[in-house]
Amino acid sequence: MKKIALLLGYLIISISSCSKKQNTTMPSYIEEPHSFSQPNDAAITHLDLDINVDFDNEIIHGKASYLIKNNEASQIILDAKFLTIDKVQADGKDTTFTLGDFNEQLGNPLKIDIKQNTKRITVFYKTTHKTEALQWLKPQQTADKNQPFLFTQGQAILTRTWIPIQDSPQIRITYNAKVKVPSQLMAVMSAENPKTKTPDGHYTFKMAQPISPYLIALAVGDIEYKAISNRTGIYAEKSMVEKAHYEFSDMENMVASAETLYGTYAWEQFDVIVLPPSFPFGGMENPRLTFATPTVIAGDKSLTSLIAHELAHSWSGNLVTNATWDDFWLNEGFTVYFEMRIMEALYGKDRANMLARIGRQDLEEEMEGFKDAPENTKLKLNLKGRNPDDGMNSIAYDKGYLFLRTLEETVGREKFDTFLKSYFQKHAFSTINTEKFVTFLNENLLEKYSITFNTNEWIYTAGIPDNQSIISSDKFETVEKTIQQFVITNTVDKTLTKDWTTQEWVHFVRNFPNDIKTEHLTMIDNAFNLTNSNNSYIAMVWYEQAINHDYHGNNIDAKIEDFLMTVGRRWYVSTIYKAFKRNEKTDAALAIYSKARSNYHSVTANTIDDMLDFKQN
Template sequence: MRIAFFSAAASSALLIAGCTASDLPDQERVVAPILTSEQAFDEFTYARPLEARVTHVALDLDLDFEGRRVEGTATLDVQAAEDATEIVLDSNGLMIGGVTDGLGNELEFTVGEADPDNAEKGEPITVQLGEMTGPELQQVVISYASGPEAEALQWLSPEQTAGGEHPFVFSQGQAILNRTWIPTQDSPGIRQTWEARVTAPEPLTVVMSGISRGDPEPVEDADSDRRAFEFVMNNSVPPYLIAIAAGNLEFAELGPRSGVYAEPEMIEAAAEELGDTEELIDAGIELFGEYRWGRYDMIILPPAFPYGGMENPVMTFLTPTFIAGDRSNNGLIAHELAHSWSGNLTTYASWRDGWLNEGVTSYIENRISEEVYGEQRAEQEYALSYASLEEAVENAGADNPNTAMRSPDEISPFDTVGPAIYDKGTVFLRTVENIVGREEFDAWLTAWFDNHAFQPVTSEMMLADMRENLIGDNPELEEQLMLDEWVYGTGIPDNALAPDPAAFADADAAAQAYAADGNLPEAGAWESWTAASQRRFLENLPETLSDEQLATLNETLRLSESGNNEVLFLWLEAALRNEYDPAVDQARSFLSTVGRNKFVAPLFRAMWETGDWGQPIATDLYARTRGGYHSYTRGNVDEIVGYSNEG
């Protein structure tokens, strides 16, 4: 293991293709506030930021593909209270080689025990600051390596990539996984600027969620051919948004502000699918104000990536499963772009306020989709979101605390059902918009982003802002909006804005006809439907279907041949829950090549819940595929199939 000390150098001139230092946003680092309200408390960090906090992180790291680790140094700028004697950082399995101040003087440190009641929290690193007291910024330099099982990092063999010749690595830091590869205060309320120098063997390209400082430079003192890549992020961000990926990548320009990285085998299809990106950016700006991040680039990751997308600033991470050939899944791009305002620009201070990121973002996604793709598509996507919320509330129970947007103290925020974070937030804001009027609502939301840019926020802050700047002295409007019931209550409030029933008139009529008498839409009509309409029909299929019905469905609608993975997934789920043998081979192939949790976990659940038919299939398949899934996907499927390391 290479352990070296590195003192971060001052930022040099930034030069990237089509972009110079003067083009980049917010070059002066601004230290974001620390919120002190009860709602801002984050129980998933050991940090005590009011005593001493990290304001900037400088990484100097090597990617070790053979050892499956990153190693090097993290230089932390520290802002400490006058009486502070130590700073507490978050770690989860990091191997610490030593700690010094910025001048190379050794600092005492201890690595504490993990919380027995909260294993994912990891363990604290407590560094004694010595003479580093006072309000001025100081530096702590940590030499370290990530552990062999760092959950944020997924190391892929060449066989797991599209090209099959070179390895690949990517990170997924949300929620609290970045502490497995970066020693810092890993809490969304402790925003930090950062920079990085990362080396990787040729011909691999490194990308990060920061602006590139230029072309890579050869590492002269390396024993093998390695190149160094440098990045900077001068806008303060929550630590989970520091992200990295490296592989055999090509770049395709999409427009003056945007481009996409992908393996050579996928770059053409990726660039074609993302051809609307500049128009989406323009729509976001027109709706909710300035785009403050400079560039909006994306990377198509190998299919093991567990999410649809991750909104890492200036470098959105995307699953290849969204590529359908017709841009029908580009709501995903609208969603990740929308995070440039909600989630990245303003960020929840506590994981209990997940809706402030995802619910607000899903609302903005829908508005951007309306601008670019039209009202019908936006209304259909809203109807799907509303139906998802209704199903979640029905399954969980209307009084279940897991259906509250603001996670109550008695449950883990990570147990809140997804639709309560995403879909309930969308319906809430659509409801408010409908009551107060779009023009007034848009002006308020834009001002919210402007006034809290690059800052942590809480539910109580947003509701207070609504009351002051949207409701004002209008008790009738306050009563109409039911703000507290939406945010802190369970279920779906009575004033929820229902979707237009005409949005899916054809699909809903077809689903009712099929349930009543088995009549299917004609193949020509099916192919003319939007992907959302196809999904709507499939989501409303009867739970129980015979082999004959499934065969007719597939033969008529050609479901197993769909190029849209959202549609293909729904077909496979229906087939597996009904023990349809002809679909098993396709399900095996799908689950062997796709790691997106949205698809993987439900398909394993569909097999498992059949009992004797599906459990042997699932057990055998999971034994072969588990190692290729991200830790997030593994954790979900482990619970479904009862997997344990002991067998």
């Protein structure tokens, strides 16, 4: 009996040891409220995508095949939303699967039956007309108006609407892709890309570094490539290539400056594709291929801080990624800080401070909007049960930046740069949550140098702490004096504004007195022709002020409608629609929106639907 007992004990220990050994092959994932996947049981590690882009029916169809790490699980769960699943295979053989109950935000859990030793699963599927990540554009919605266009937008949780996948930022996978498109079009992805069109519309792609699913991206259109350097260049429609190439000609200098600050660029190539104007964001930091709005092409490089921002994401966001969307500030606060450092290195401190001051104004406006929900002003959020887009606002970007700038000023730039460089190197190609960052900060900076700092107040409490950095700009002080002079004299001295940058003009327009008269707006518009500005940022803030102060001169109402019909950048159009609503002009907003909505990506349309309480017929 004693020998049997010893044998049983040995077997139990052996089984336990094997189980533990099996677990060590699996990364440790934290609970994440925006994905159905259970990656601690079974997780995807590599994607082989083989798809056909069908413009006639406006669907993508094909298969997504995954290598998986399997912790002796009997099923693996993917996220899927608005997809048709035709069949699923496990290690090349048909297997059973179920689509769980539909959740309006998250879609469906795709539960696939596997064996304990399954190594690969393959899902045969197609998208539907409800797919939210895709925007199919008719030729007339493009710059050249000759060919259709398609682009994807995966952040935050929309990749699951065009690829069945474990759609959590803490999942990191490599991928290869085969994409078939019409022969007159070119396909590009967040991967190694072609520089010329193929004769048959067949394209292959490889992303060798592991990325989060929201960074998988595809664009298809009649586009061309023009290099800036051996590792930077521009994709755009033919009529936009030269303009974009000039506007973004500093890209190589930006990459070099970024590397000097925080280490080697890890993605080999940094290209930008200029998309049609319906793209919902300023830019999207898809690795190797940033997606950008044409609204940043001003003709004078004045809005290229956006490119510096997306480049900075190559370290903060793409290299070191927020583990959940509750930790989104780790992506964006760090990126804004890095962006400002790049802009300072290339264009001087005052240019960077002007940008930072505008961000500080955006933050103040956001704080005012959250005065009845102060918990939304914390850096670390709790978005369970909510759309993660709710956390994608100035709090993450500009409060996150202000925290890091204040921290830098407290500890000194040299120590802070050393800390940040080690942070990126230590956590490269991995994900991190706020709690792990705080531990790393304490151990590698604050405790190391015996520095006291109110980290928890900045991150876990509402509002902005009293020890915040004060951002000043001599040029903005001059702008404010110009406004005061105008108010006092009722005259416009154009010599004072002849060398103003975009940021100075934005500060000028944003800071009109609340009681400014329409005749003063007429005088300003006649002097500077702001209603017809070719700079979309200046136009946006001017149109907002026109709505605020009931200004209708210079045919501005038609210009505002044309802007909203053409531009789909969510920040710009939501600012204008918000001004209509704030000034009790919702009927005018709805009249425009009912015509413009079909031109918007779902990301923008969903925001404006909620804002205006718009219901489709």
